[in-house]
Structure formats: C-alpha cells, structure tokens
Amino acid sequence: MNTQNPASTDTGPDENPQVLTTRDGIPLKVSLARALRREKLRALALIAPLLLFVLITFAAPIADMLFRSVENGIVSETLPKTVEVLATWDPESGEIPDQAAFTALYEDLKVAVEEKTHTRLGSRLNYEASGMSSLFRKTGRRIGRMEPAEATVERFIDIDKDWGTVETWAVLKRYSPTITPGYFLNAADMQLTAEGVEMKPENERIYLYLFWRTLFLSLTITFSCLLLGYPVAFLLAALPARSANLLMILVLLPFWTSLLVRTSAWKVLLQQQGVINDFLVWTGLVSDAGRLVMINNQTGTIIAMTHILLPFMILPLYSVMKTISPSYVRAAKSLGATDWTAFWRGYFPQTVPGIGAGAILVFILAIGYYITPELVGGTDGIFISNRIAYHISTSLNWGLAAALGVILLLAVMLLFYVYDKIVGIDNVKLG
Amino acid sequence: MKFKTLLLAGAASAMMTSGAMAIDLTIVSWGGAYSNSQNEAYHKPYMAANPDVNIINDESSAEAVAKLRAMNEAGNVTWDLVDVVASDAIRLCDEGLAQEINFDEALAPAPDGTPASEDFGDLIVSDCFIPQIVYSTTFGYRTDVEAWNGREPDDICDVFDLENFPGKRSLEKRPINNMEWALLCDGVAKDDVYDVLETEEGVQRALAKLDTIKDQTIWWSAGAETPQLLADGEVVIGSTYNGRLFSLIEEQDQPVKMLWDAQVFDLDGWIVPAGLSDERKAAVMDYLKFATDTQRLADQAKYISYGPARKSSAPLVGKHAELGIDMAPHMPTDPKNATNTFLYNYEWWADYRDDLDAKFQAWLAG
Numbered sequence: 061m062n063t064q065n066p067a068s069t070d071t072g073p074d075e076n077p078q079v080l081t082t083r084d085g086i087p088l089k090v091s092l093a094r095a096l097r098r099e100k101l102r103a104l105a106l107i108a109p110l111l112l113f114v115l116i117t118f119a120a121p122i123a124d125m126l127f128r129s130v131e132n133g134i135v136s137e138t139l140p141k142t143v144e145v146l147a148t149w150d151p152e153s154g155e156i157p158d159q160a161a162f163t164a165l166y167e168d169l170k171v172a173v174e175e176k177t178h179t180r181l182g183s184r185l186n187y188e189a190s191g192m193s194s195l196f197r198k199t200g201r202r203i204g205r206m207e208p209a210e211a212t213v214e215r216f217i218d219i220d221k222d223w224g225t226v227e228t229w230a231v232l233k234r235y236s237p238t239i240t241p242g243y244f245l246n247a248a249d250m251q252l253t254a255e256g257v258e259m260k261p262e263n264e265r266i267y268l269y270l271f272w273r274t275l276f277l278s279l280t281i282t283f284s285c286l287l288l289g290y291p292v293a294f295l296l297a298a299l300p301a302r303s304a305n306l307l308m309i310l311v312l313l314p315f316w317t318s319l320l321v322r323t324s325a326w327k328v329l330l331q332q333q334g335v336i337n338d339f340l341v342w343t344g345l346v347s348d349a350g351r352l353v354m355i356n357n358q359t360g361t362i363i364a365m366t367h368i369l370l371p372f373m374i375l376p377l378y379s380v381m382k383t384i385s386p387s388y389v390r391a392a393k394s395l396g397a398t399d400w401t402a403f404w405r406g407y408f409p410q411t412v413p414g415i416g417a418g419a420i421l422v423f424i425l426a427i428g429y430y431i432t433p434e435l436v437g438g439t440d441g442i443f444i445s446n447r448i449a450y451h452i453s454t455s456l457n458w459g460l461a462a463a464l465g466v467i468l469l470l471a472v473m474l475l476f477y478v479y480d481k482i483v484g485i486d487n488v489k490l491g
Numbered sequence: 492m493k494f495k496t497l498l499l500a501g502a503a504s505a506m507m508t509s510g511a512m513a514i515d516l517t518i519v520s521w522g523g524a525y526s527n528s529q530n531e532a533y534h535k536p537y538m539a540a541n542p543d544v545n546i547i548n549d550e551s552s553a554e555a556v557a558k559l560r561a562m563n564e565a566g567n568v569t570w571d572l573v574d575v576v577a578s579d580a581i582r583l584c585d586e587g588l589a590q591e592i593n594f595d596e597a598l599a600p601a602p603d604g605t606p607a608s609e610d611f612g613d614l615i616v617s618d619c620f621i622p623q624i625v626y627s628t629t630f631g632y633r634t635d636v637e638a639w640n641g642r643e644p645d646d647i648c649d650v651f652d653l654e655n656f657p658g659k660r661s662l663e664k665r666p667i668n669n670m671e672w673a674l675l676c677d678g679v680a681k682d683d684v685y686d687v688l689e690t691e692e693g694v695q696r697a698l699a700k701l702d703t704i705k706d707q708t709i710w711w712s713a714g715a716e717t718p719q720l721l722a723d724g725e726v727v728i729g730s731t732y733n734g735r736l737f738s739l740i741e742e743q744d745q746p747v748k749m750l751w752d753a754q755v756f757d758l759d760g761w762i763v764p765a766g767l768s769d770e771r772k773a774a775v776m777d778y779l780k781f782a783t784d785t786q787r788l789a790d791q792a793k794y795i796s797y798g799p800a801r802k803s804s805a806p807l808v809g810k811h812a813e814l815g816i817d818m819a820p821h822m823p824t825d826p827k828n829a830t831n832t833f834l835y836n837y838e839w840w841a842d843y844r845d846d847l848d849a850k851f852q853a854w855l856a857g
Binding site: 455 | 587849850
C-alpha cells in the first residue's frame with residue numbers, strides 16, 4: 061500500500077482539508093481504489109488458469125449440449141432447395157405441393173444420398189412423425205438410379221405413398237427452421253400440429269409426470285435423510301472423541317463402498333425371497349404368501365437412496381453441531397428450561413445452517429440420480445434422469461435429452477432461488 | 492565414443508521400427524461370457540497367427556451407438572471394430588457412423604466356395620453389418636413351483652395365464668418383443684402382428700393384454716437380471732437371451748427349463764466405424780476376414796450357446812469346451828427348439844420405436 065499515515069499528509073492552505081491525499085498528491089480514496097483493483101487483478105490472474113479450465117472443460121460443453129435442445133439445422137442443410145420451394149406452399153390448402161417441390165426434393169436427395177445424410181435426416185424427422193425413417197431410407201435407395209426427367213409427382217408417390225400425403229410435407233415445412241421449439245414441446249408432453257401447439261394424447265404423456273415424481277421422491281429422500289441423520293450427527297457431536305471416531309468410521313465406511321455394491325446389497329435384503337422377508341416369515345409376522353414387496357418400486361428407491369445419501373446429510377450436520385458450545389444448553393437449563401425447550405429453543409436453531417447445507421446437498425444429488433433408481437426403482441420408482449439417459453444412449457434423441465436436461469437444470473435453479481428467499485443461502489454452513 | 496552413439500542410435504531406431512510394426516486393435520464387445528467366447532474363438536488364434544497385432548478389449552457395446560456418435564462429432568474415433576445388435580447397426584449405418592462393407596470382397600467364402608453374401612444369406616440386414624451369431628429372446632421357467640401342481644408351460648401364452656401359472660414374471664422394460672407376444676396371445680395371427688401394431692387400436696390391444704400381468708411383472712433392463720431373479724426364486728418365469736439361460740441351466744445347474752415357444756430371433760455382429768485411417772482399416776479388415784470365416788464362427792459356439800450366422804458353420808458346431816455336452820441342441824436355431832419362432836422386424840421398429848416407446852413408458856408409469 062502506498063498510502064500514508066493521515067497525520068503526515070501534506071495539506072496545503074488552498075486545499076480542502078477534508079480530502080486526504082497521499083504524499084504524491086493523489087486523493088487517498090482514488091489511491092486506495094487503485095490498490096484494491098490491482099489486488100483484484102492479481103487475484104484474478106492467479107485463478108485465471110482454473111477459471112479457463114472450468115470454462116473450457118465444464119461450462120462450454122454443457123452450453124453446447126444444452127444448445128442441442130433447440131438446434132435444428134439438419135432439415136435446411138440437407139434439403140435446402142426443397143425448404144425454399146416449400147416456403148410458398150400452404151399446408152392449409154389441403155393439396156400436396158406441385159412439381160417444383162418434387163424436382164427440388166429430387167435434386168436435394170441426389171446430393172444427400174451421395175453424402176449419406178438422407179438417413180440421418182430421416183431419423184431426425186422420425187422423432188416427430190413415425191415412418192419418416194423408412195420413407196427417407198426407401199426413397200434414398202431408389203433416387204440413385206433415377207434420371208432427372210423421372211422425378212415426377214407420380215414417380216415419388218409410386219416409391220412411397222406417403223409422398224402423396226399433405227402431412228408428410230407439412231412435417232417437412234414445420235421443421236425446416238434452424239431453431240425449433242419441438243424438443244422442448246416434447247419434453248413438456250406437447251406437440252406442434254397444423255393447429256398449433258397442443259397437449260399430446262393422454263396415453264403418450266410421461267415427462268411432466270416424471271418431473272413431478274422426481275421432485276416428490278427427492279424431497280421425500282431429503283426429508284428421511286434429515287430424520288435419520290440428525291440424531292446420528294447429534295450423537296457424533298456429543299460423544300467423547302474415542303467413541304465418536306468409531307461411530308464416524310461406521311458412517312464413512314458405506315460412504316467409501318462402491319455405489320453399485322450398496323445398491324445390490326439392498327436388492328439382496330429387500331427382495332421377496334430376501335433376508336428381511338425371510339426373517340419376517342420365520343418370526344411369523346407375515347405369511348409365506350404375503351411377503352412384502354419392498355423393491356422394484358418407489359419404496360425400494362426411497363430406502364436405497366436414503367441410505368446412499370445419508371453421509372451427505374450427517375457430515376455437514378456434524379460439523380455444525382461440533383461448533384455449538386454445550387454451555388448454551390446448560391445455561392438454558394439452569395434458567396429453568398425443560399430438556400425439550402432447551403433443545404428446541406436453544407440448540408436446534410443453531411443447527412439450522414447445517415440442516416440447510418445437508419438438505420441442499422442431498423436434494424441436488426437426489427434429483428439427478430440415475431443408477432440406483434434404474435436398478436431398484438422398477439416402474440414407479442424411476443426418475444427423469446433415467447429417461448435422459450435413455451434418450452442419450454438408446455434412442456439417440458439428444459435434442460430431447462438436452463431439453464429435459466435444461467428443464468431439470470432450471471427447476472433446480474428455481475428451487476435454489478426459493479430456498480435462498482426462505483432460508484437464505486448465507487445461512488448454509490458446511491463446517 | 493562415436494561407436495557408442497551409433498550403437499545407441501541403432502538401438503533406438505530398431506525400437507522405433509518394432510513399435511511401428513505392432514498394431515493395436517481396439518475391439519468393442521459386450522463383456523462377460525460373450526466377450527470370453529470371442530476371445531477364445533477369435534482373438535487368441537488371430538494373435539497367435541499375427542504376433543505383431545495386439546487386441547485391446549473394450550466392453551462398451553451397450554453404449555456403443557451413443558459413444559460412436561460422440562467420437563464421430565469430436566473427430567476422434569478410437570475404436571476399430573464394434574460388436575452391436577442388428578437394430579443398432581442399422582441406425583449406425585443410417586447415421587453414417589459405420590462403414591459399408593462389400594461382403595464378397597471383404598469376407599472369406601465358405602469352404603465349398605459359396606460367396607460370403609450367399610453364406611450369410613437373409614441375415615445380411617444392413618450394408619454395414621456383418622452378422623456373427625443368431626440369438627433369441629425367450630423364456631425360462633422354474634421347474635419347482637408348487638402352485639403349478641406339476642404343470643409346465645409349453646406355450647408362450649402361458650406367460651399371460653395367471654390362473655394355471657401363478658407367480659411373478661420378468662419382462663424387458665421396453666416395448667420390443669413384449670408387444671408382439673401380447674398380440675400373439677390376444678389371438679392375432681403371426682403374419683398380421685406388425686400390421687395390427689401399426690394402428691392405435693392395436694397398441695391399445697397389446698397394452699391391455701400386458702395389463703393383465705402388469706402387477707405381477709418385474710421389468711428388467713440388463714440381460715443378467717432375469718437369470719438372477721429366476722435363481723433367487725423372485726420370479727417363476729422370465730424372458731432373457733437364450734445364452735444367459737443356457738449358463739443358468741447347464742453351468743450353474745439351477746432348476747430352470749427353457750420355453751422356446753415364440754422365441755424372437757435377433758442378430759449380433761460387427762460394424763467397422765466410419766472415419767478410420769487407411770492403415771487401421773486395412774488391419775481391421777484383415778482381422779474381420781479371419782474372425783468371420785466358417786470355422787471361427789463355429790468355434791465360438793463351443794463357448795456360448797448362440798447359433799453361428801453362416802449356414803456353412805452349422806454342421807461344424809461341436810461340444811462345449813468345458814462341459815463337453817453337445818451344443819447343437821442348445822442352439823436357438825436347432826429344429827427342435829425352432830418349431831415356433833418369431834422374426835423381429837428391424838425396418839418396422841426403426842420407424843415406430845420412438846412412438847411406441849413413449850406409449851409403453853407412459854403405460855408403465857401409469
């Protein structure tokens with residue numbers, strides 16, 4: 061710092077005595093600000109490598125993946141001439157486009173077949189209308205042997221009668237813009253039709269329901285983690301060091317065990333021919349025919365995930381409880397509080413930051429969980445992330461997966477915001 | 492001093508040339524008993540004949556389609572040969588992620604000179620796909636279920652018969668195969684199944700049939716689940732791949748039998764990723780010619796009960812390498828097992844998969 065003791069500041073007669081300056085005549089405020097800025101820049105320079113690393117390897121790929129949820133250049137890139145001709149065609153007319161469109165389609169497909177991009181376009185459009193995939197594959201096979209003069213309306217309809225329906229062309233036209241809301245609509249159980257946006261038929265709606273269930277199950281899991289974790293953390297903080305360490309190892313041991321091993325262990329325990337049911341039958345509490353169904357449903361997901369996420373609740377709670385001086389509770393009691401009042405009014409409020417940290421940690425981990433629900437969730441215990449994984453790795457509909465991911469991300473951020481408003485993020489303490 | 496430098500340089504260049512000669516082939520497959528059968532039947536003999544080739548096994552076939560697409564976008568394909576099921580191969584070919592193969596040029600003819608394309612025959616379902624094995628999805632059932640009073644299922648529709656065959660079932664968590672079986676047992680003729688399934692009523696009909704056993708069904712997503720569930724007694728009857736059931740019955744000696752009725756045939760085989768350098772492509776094509784010849788395909792059946800895809804391999808199928816039992820009766824293609832089979836329609840599912848999957852998942856969740 062190049063500021064000086066105010067006492068030695070040189071104050072001339074014609075200068076405002078209120079403005080303190082450094083020895084070289086710069087006002088102290090300005091000099092201070094400069095110094096701070098330099099400090100900040102230095103700090104920024106120091107973290108720059110990390111910041112760049114995070115941007116390039118984390119933020120950029122995520123942004124790129126999320127952008128797929130609206131990106132739809134494939135139609136206009138594969139069929140540029142057709143898209144141009146279709147711009148003047150009105151699906152409302154109820155008539156298929158005229159010869160110009162078929163000629164353009166022929167020319168576009170001729171190029172596409174050579175570059176083998178027509179099948180890719182077919183699978184893209186098949187997400188919106190079943191049958192597009194084979195339509196393009198079939199047409200592509202024939203187009204190679206076709207002369208330009210043969211590219212008539214009749215010839216195309218002869219290849220596949222779908223070219224003679226308005227709907228096929230309407231789908232092409234509807235999805236020709238390079239940016240599409242199609243994936244987001246799909247992700248919200250809606251679809252784009254000739255009449256505009258509408259809900260999908262009842263028997264195809266699934267995502268809104270799954271979002272709701274993911275939210276509900278994650279909250280349930282967070283709550284049961286808190287219920288089970290709070291007493292354990294309390295015990296850990298209250299016990300003398302030697303026994304607390306032993307207990308700590310018991311908490312951490314499953315934490316270090318492979319996730320898959322723990323999930324499979326729950327299968328062995330919970331299944332109908334499993335350890336718990338066998339024990340219940342042996343004691344006569346349930347009959348052999350009435351064995352409890354505790355896995356491959358929501359119960360299974362809740363039990364297994366609560367167990368897996370429990371350490372994430374216990375550890376922040378413990379680290380907060382450890383800092384609470386026992387003298388507060390003693391003081392409360394000496395002033396006449398009952399055990400309950402001393403706990404509830406004296407101890408509990410001080411653990412709220414730990415609860416906040418644990419709850420956020422568990423909830424955010426739970427809402428994106430994938431492998432445990434897949435293995436023990438059956439049909440009614442799976443999460444939205446299972447569908448995202450399905451669309452990434454099996455159906456290859458990455459646009460839809462990205463749209464579902466964006467919605468999930470926004471939902472978490474919204475909840476985070478609400479949490480901040482209600483509890484206050486400053487009240488969160490990890491230790 | 493000079494002599495020493497020369498010696499060092501010589502040694503270094505010798506090491507470099509030997510380094511350039513050794514070729515690494517990354518071959519992707521399913522892992523487990525299946526990879527093991529390929530290792531014994533293909534990789535080991537090939538490496539013995541070509542000491543400069545080193546085969547690296549990667550067990551990523553389950554995510555192969557997504558990973559190949561990602562590699563292709565990144566412009567860095569690190570796989571040389573990938574084992575996938577036929578429907579995935581068709582999609583990879585559609586997406587331009589797999590190379591088209593000239594079958595007669597690239598593959599060895601049968602011992603009697605029949606060209607490869609004829610030897611594989613109908614099983615060539617895509618220009619990019621070299622079939623390796625025929626497997627089937629079929630049912631296994633426990634033989635010790637008391638409630639069945641000695642009855643044993645012999646018909647696919649017994650799966651839907653909760654009265655005579657009570658107990659939990661396991662079915663795959665996807666519409667493929669289940670929808671077809673449901674319609675067959677709802678009185679639809681085999682040839683009409685896909686025509687019916689194309690209509691909304693047909694889908695509702697299939698789901699309504701599945702509804703009758705929905706709350707008695709555990710839905711699996713990995714092929715190993717049904718054998719485990721059967722072994723634990725969690726289910727009494729369940730669908731999975733026939734090779735898994737073979738190992739459950741013959742290798743692990745569980746009280747389980749096969750219900751071959753209405754087994755659905757499917758194919759598994761190789762694709763060569765698009766975008767390989769000429770050098771790598773040449774190496775992988777050489778391996779491919781060896782690994783898909785008549786004898787090699789027959790050899791694989793010594794280790795796993797999947798039928799070889801070449802017609803000329805069938806007579807060469809021998810005994811299991813460890814158990815010493817005849818493998819032919821355990822093949823899905825054996826005439827005794829194949830009295831009533833169902834053919835999976837690739838083209839149809841490529842078109843309707845997304846649509847039906849949405850309906851099926853909505854039905855499952857509801």
